[in-house]
Structure formats: structure tokens, C-alpha cells
Amino acid sequence: MAITERVEKIRQNYVNTKPHISYERAWSWTKSFQRTEGQPHIVRTAQAFKDTCEELSVNIWEGELVVGTSGEYRKCAILTPEFGWLWINDEIDTFPERGQDPYDVTPEQTEFIRKNIFPYWKGKSIEEAFLARTSEATKKIGVDTGFLDTDSKWRNGIGEISADYIDVLLPKGYGGIKAEAVDHIAALDEAIPEEKQKIDFYKSIILIADGMITLGRRYSAKAAEMAQNEPDPVRKTELEEISAICAKIPENAPESFREAIQFVWFVQLGGIISENPLAWNPGRFDQYMYPYYKHDLDEGTIDYDKALELVECLWLKYSEWAWTISKNTASFFAGYTNFENLTIGGTKVDGTDATNDISFMAIQATRECMTHQPTLSCRIHPDCPPEFMAAVTELVSTGCGFPAIHGDRTGYQMLSNLGYEPKDARDWNNCGCVVPHSRKTFEWTSAASISFAAALEFALNEGKSRLSGELVSLPEKDPRTFTSLEEIIEAWKKQFRYLVRHGVISLVTAQEIHKEIGHRPFMSACNEYCLKNGKDLVDGGAKYNIGPVFTGVGLSVTANSLAVIKKLVFEEGTATMADIIDALNDNWEGHESLRAKALACPKYGNDNDYVDSIARDLADFFYDEVTGYNDLYGNHFVTAFMGISNYLPTGKVLGATPEGRYAKDPINEGVSPYTGSDTSTCLAALRSAAKMNHDMHSGGTLLNLRLNHDLVATRRGRANLGAMLQSYFALGGFHVQFNTISNEVLKDAQKNPDKYRSLLVRVAGYSAQFTNLSREMQDSIMARNAHEEF
């Protein structure tokens, strides 16, 4: 069936409008906090949530079947000044015109926000607390540097939660959650300090539930009012249905597919209002939605097409909400992407195949809507049904970059290594871009971005930034005097340790602050064990508390650079350390012959152990070093090679690197080969990447490859792609994602953006509308090497 007229209209609006800033949420939140001074922070947060739910604009937009918006605009971006407002104050005037992820905002709004909202938060935000507690040394290396960045944990809402629809939300509804909280309070003794805290927790849960119930009722009333005035009888009936559904849920457990879809969106909306979260994951959608679908099918009240339309309406809701982020953050997470990761496929807890009609429906919805959200992920197990693999590879062949494809067993292994019970590890879903995750978990999955290449720069430049000349890291000896590769690797390790150390300090500081003023009663209400234990997520209420994740950036650049030094300086003797350092200082100008030699050295991504083994050693060291530290909760830190778009900003701050890269050029993301350097076949690129011991890096690993579209244009070609995926997973790889759109098309899209508003492309770990990316991001996507030879 083709996309319905209703969905197409909503879709057109989605691709053609810029998100608009709304301060409604921030204003309600601020007023509420002004009223609750002195109360426990968790209660204040929950009260602010409830007050916001009572005050927020209620709009049902044209043609909608699934309702609920975070403000007065259909494509809405909200503000959360309690996390950070300094950057908003600095940047809000440039929001409409900035290159990456602009938002509309009127001067009147800006004035209102500056006058009424920011002043209250002065000195109270998490951002300010972080900056106040952080030493100059840590700031120098780890605040807005591109060497080490942790600001997503102290400037924005956290997110990184997978809602527990299966054990908590869908079966209980917010009425059920509230009733249990009431019972808990009745059984607790306020005179026992620990129980007193639990009482505050459950009071907060009740406020959250009340807020959600209020939200549903307000939409119900709005729909009823609109139905009365609706001349079109068809729409009138739809509005009446919406009114009936919202009167029932989210207070009560949904009973039909449509009710469940609306329920899931209300939960998503609640999360958005509560903290404007990144990576607020719907999780294993096909698993929890299928029973409703099956029920309705059996009752004869739904068919595939009707269900698909509802799913597509939900996809558009996921996409209409825009994450509000700073210019700096937008350069890391380009394309309005909020990482609402929705997982399909894989195995059930009992080990049998989990794919069902909803898995296929999700793929079809993404193909038809071409929305950048949800971030569609699939799990592929060794006995994956060929029909599912065909659907997955067919979606890949459209070039939209979805789904992100993951090896089931590697994901399981990654969680097992963190101590998950088998039944929970088997039930993993994806978080954000490529993080194996669970609805039982509290984890900062994208906590620090740490640059391998920066550590190399410091090692080879006496601890100084090559671009600024400033000493930002530990002093090191004159690089011209290194006499062996081992000595250089030791120097790299010393610098890298320093980066890790300051990352740890930053993140533990951020954890302390969150424990004081970062309570998350809404998210805790989506977590089975928080509700059972009477503890907020920030107090360690979840079943699994996992240490914050460091994401390594620039692995291949660093390994390639060390291979060049090894070969040219210490093996062939065709260059000296001085030659290399001079060339880097001159950004290769006047050293073209040396650069040519450097480029001819073995490069990661070609299944060449000469360099791949260096990369693996660096990755293993990263694991050993990071997991040696414990966080505030006593859990060890975790490693990842994820791929947000961080390879651009982390490259911009670096001088030239020995493998031939020019200053400020991008580095590389995840375990991907450096752009253009995987010149063999994609099999070789997969084999190189698979050597990186993925199962250890429990925070996830990412591989981006470009494939020529012709390779996946036929069923045979797509079957071969499926075989490549299974082979990669058998080799131990975790995730791979493909861009298959030709550069001709992308160039045309740069020239004629209006023709290509809905063209989705793979960025890194996620997809975004190509025309929503800055020019430099577009160029960097085109520069990735396409594997096209047979």
C-alpha cells in the first residue's frame, strides 16, 4: 500500500518547516521552581513536571491520529534552563541563522526568555555548578576543546534511557503506577531516614503520574471540543475517537493497538517535557506492540494497512520534536537528531527468533516516511529469517542509512561483560546510536568523547596543541629525539592517560551534581527497579547501574600515523623524526614527497595486520585504562567506539597528522577506516574493523561504509550484502551501517536542496536529512570511500 494522503500531508509539513523554539515548558518549569523553594529537589522536579503538564498548550494538528506536542508549535524545540542556560543566552540570537540545526525564534521570545526565565536560574544550573567545581587544568583539556568533551552531561538533559514498556508502563498505566506509589508510602515510616527519602521518591512518582494523567485528559477535552466544531464527518469521528482514547490513557493500560500507539507517544512526550533528552529510546517496539496488533487482528478491528498508518503517524511525531542543542553540540550530533532509538528483530529472551509483523511494519514505515526519527535499529541473529534480512537490506538499498544493523550475539556479549543476567542481556535494545542497552539500566552512554589523535598530537608536540601552541596537556620531550616506536607509543599512552583522568574527574563531578540537583522522577517512573526500590535513577535505583561511557575518536588516524612512523622512520629509514615533525608543523607544505610516502604506507581498513594490529593494541589499551577507574557509584567506566558526528569537531582542533592528514581535516568515527583510505574491498574493511575486539567495548562500536548503489540494486546483490553482514558478525563485529547514495545525487542535492528535502543519509550512528546538514558535513559524507569494484 502506498503512503496515505493523511501521512503524506504530515510528512510534507515535516520536511518543509524549520523547528521553532518554544519557551512554554521552560516558563512553567521556572514558575514552579519559584514556588517550591526549600522542598526536596526530586519533589520540586516532579511538581514542575506536573505544573507544566497543566499549563502547556494543547494542540491537535491537521490530520493527526496520534496527538501531543511539547509546546505551541508543531515542530517544536523546548528549553531546559535547569541544565544549562549560559550557552542558550550566548547563542539564542544566532539560532535562526546558524549553519547546523537552526531553529526559528522571534526577538519577542528571546526578550521574554532573557527577562523572565534566565534570571531565576542564574547560579542554579547544572552547567554553572560544573564550571564552578572544575579546575583550570581540567577545563583546559576538557571543556569545549575537541580533545576531551563531556558537556552533554552537564549542559543538556541526559536521556539515555530505554522505557520499560513491558514490565511497567503498558501493563500498569500511570494510574497503576500511582496506586502502587500510594501503597508504598502507606507502608513506609517517615521516622526512618532511609524510608523518609523513599517517601519523597514515591510522592514524586505520584506527581509525575498526575501530570501524565492530566496531559491525557487535556488532550481528550481538546479533541472533544474540536469534534463539536468539525464540519467534516470523517474527521469529526476521528476526533471523537482521539477524545475517547486520551480519556482512557495514559491513566489506564491500553487495550488496543491504537491506544498503545498513543500511549507510547504520551510516554515519549512526557520524557521530552521532563528533560529534553538525548537518546530517549522506545526500545523493542516490535516486541511490546505485537500483542496489541495480534489482539486487534483476532478481534477483526484492525488490518495491516490501518496499523501501518498509525505507526507512520507515530514516526512523524518522533521526528517533529527537535532536540535543542548548542552550536558545539550540533557539530557533534548534526541533523536535529535526537536518537530515539527503536529496535526491531533479534531473538526473544527464550532464544527463539523475535521478528514479527511489526518488525516488517517498522521497516516499511521508515521507507515510506523517510523521517530521520526514530533511529531504526535492527538486531540480526545467526538464524535470522531470510525475509527479514531481505527487508533490512532493501531498506539499506534506498540509501536512507537505516536501519543501523547489529549483530545479536555481540550485543549480548557486550552486556554479559557488564554483569547482566542472561535474560536481560538477551533482551537488549539499542540506545542512541549504537549502544547495547536495556530497559533495566541507568547508564551515561555517551559521556565523554576522547580523541586518540589529540593524545598523539600532544605526544609529538611536547604536550602542546599544534594549532594554538599552548601547553594543554602533560609536557613531553622534544619529539625529534624519539628513538623507537615503543617510546612514542609510551608517550601516547602517557598523554592518553591524562585525557582519561580528566574525563573521569569531569564525569564524577557531573555525577555528584546530578545526584544533588539532577533528579529524574519521570525517567525513574519508567524503570521497574527504581519503582520497586523507591529510589531515583541518580540514587542508583535501577537494576543495572553501568559506569559512564568514553567514546574513542580517531582510532584509525592514530594507528595509521604510528604505522607511518614505524615504517618510514624506524624500519626503512627514509625519513627522520625531524622530517615528520617539520612536515606536521608546516601542515605538509613543502613536504609533498614525504606526504606521498606517508600516504603509501599501510592503512587501517585494508585487512593489513601491519597497521590493524597497532589499532587493536590502542583499542585494548583504551579498554584497560578506562575500565580501571570507578565512577561515583563504584562501577567501572566503559569504553565505546561510537559514531556521533564527532569526527568533524575533533578534527578541526588538530594540526596535521603523520599519516598525511592536513590540519583541521576531519578524523574518523568509531572503528571506521579513515575516509578514502580503505582502498581494497569492503570485505577487507569489514575484516579490519572486526579485529577491534568489539565485545570488550560494551558501550558499542560503529562502522560506517559506503557502498555503490549498484551493489544492492538487485535481490542477488542484497542477498550478498546480507551475507557480508552475517560474516562481519561472525567475525565479532557489532554494528555496520551503509550509505548507498551516489555522489552524483548528493552533489545535485547540494545544488538543488529544494528537490531533496526528504533525502535521508547516513551521518554516523544515525541518519539525517541531507539538506539539514552543514556544507562541511555534506562534503565529509561525500568523501567517504565508496566500495564499488567487483
Added chain:
Amino acid sequence: MSVKGYIMQLQPFSVNDGDGIRTTIFMAGCPLRCKWCSNPEGFTRAEKIGWYKRKCIGCGMCTEVCPENIGIDMNPEREKCIACGKCADICPQNARMQLVSYVDADYVISEIHKHRLFYSYSGGGVTFSGGEATGQPEFLDYLTENLYEMGYSLDIESSGYFDMDKVYRSLERMDLIFMDIKHMDPCKHLYYTGVDNAVILENISGLKHFAAEKVIRIPVIGGVNDDDENIRASAAFVHENLPGAKMELLPYHRFGIVKYEALGIPYDHPDFFTPSPARMEEMREIVRSEGIETADFR
């Protein structure tokens, strides 16, 4: 005891020469001289270096390592080249490439092993091609015997111009045999390929003794063999002499021109053209009307 042979290239990730993901071994040396050949580096077994002018940035690193002092443009000095490969190793742009190498069969086998998982999951394996795959019978026998015993799926693409006795055992190990009929008219065949087609047609008939699946291919060169009569005659021949074989029609392409440039050989065939997709489909219909199933490995 291992043997050595001349190969042009080992191409992992071949997806159009048989089922699944395959590694194709291009074996050098061919008795034919098809005027449209896209792999001219495989005419002879001589080790040789190519120079891809379009990729060359003129850095001159090749000249620094060349023991014969050959310049960047090697074409005027080709007779001096001893194909030592030093320039190909150093070239940062892969503008200098070793186009034919003399290698140990065990090296070939070790390279094939690398991608065994990909073959397993895709139902792929190894394809022998060329040049001409049958031109080095001992090398072929050694490779096919070992790879067969290791359980790999083996396919072969051949011109059909060979001595059947010398390659019989190798062909017995194949899962799929591709052979070409370039023209049914012996005179035209001789004119365009340099050899008579009698041996080829006889070998095609002889394939009926093998268990392998058979696909007879026609490289359809516009202006040479794309007339209805020739296509029909080819199909009729297959129908009569090799029952059960399929046929695949492949349109002419000019991707090989860069290799002619790299070797300094002229390629001057403006009269050859690529039949339109519609015309290709018409010809496939003719084949089917002769009772032959068409195959498609795209």
C-alpha cells in the same frame, strides 16, 4: 609440492561470476585476441607493470626506485622494464600497478582462505578466470585439487579454447562452468578473436560429460555478433549440443580502455557499441525461444 603460476589479479568480492561472494583468480595468458577484450594485461603471461596516467600525480617516487631508470611515463621505455614491482609498491596513488605476477599457488590459496566466512554465508567461493583459466593446466590442477578438497565451491570462466585432456580433472571439480560463444560464423570468429571456433564448439559439446551447471555466455558486441541470426544460431547450437545449459548475454562495455592506456596499447574500435537494454532483452527472448533458459548473475 606447490606450483607457481601467472596471475593478473586476485579479486575478492566478485559478485557477478557465479553465486554469492567469490574470489576471482584472473590467470594470465590467453590464446585469443578478442578485439573488444577488457583485460589486455592478460594477453600474455609476461609479468608487466601498468601506468595509470589519470591517477598519477607526477611525484616521481617511481623513478627514484626504478633499477632501470625508467621515467614516469614508462611507455616509451617499456622494453627496459623488468617488472620488479618496486615502483608499484611505492606509488602513493596506485598509478603504477603490477598487472601480471608470478606467484606461488599456496599464496593464492592463503589469500582465498581470508574470505571463507563471506563465501559460506553467501553461498560463494572461487572463480577461475582470465586471461584464460585453462592456459596453465598444472597450476589450475593444483589449485582446484586443493580448494576442492577444502570444500570450496569452484566455478570457471573459459574461452573454451583448450585441450580437453589437459584440463579434464580440473573441470570435474567445478560447480559451474562458464564458456563463451563469441560468434557462430568461423570466419568472423577468426577475424575478431584470432582463432577458429571449431575447438571451442567441440569443447562446449564436450561439457555434457561434466556434472557442473553450465552457462554459455555471449559477450554481445554491437556491430559484431548482435544480429538475430547469430544469436539464434548460438542458442540452437547450445540447445542441440549441451542440453540443460543456460545462456547469459552480457552487453559490451568499455571499462577496459583505461588498461589499454596503462599498457600503452592503442584501443581503436569506435565501431563497437553497447546494445541498448531493450535490444539485450530482445536477444534474450530469442535465446529463450530456442528452448534455452537465460541466466543473470547481476
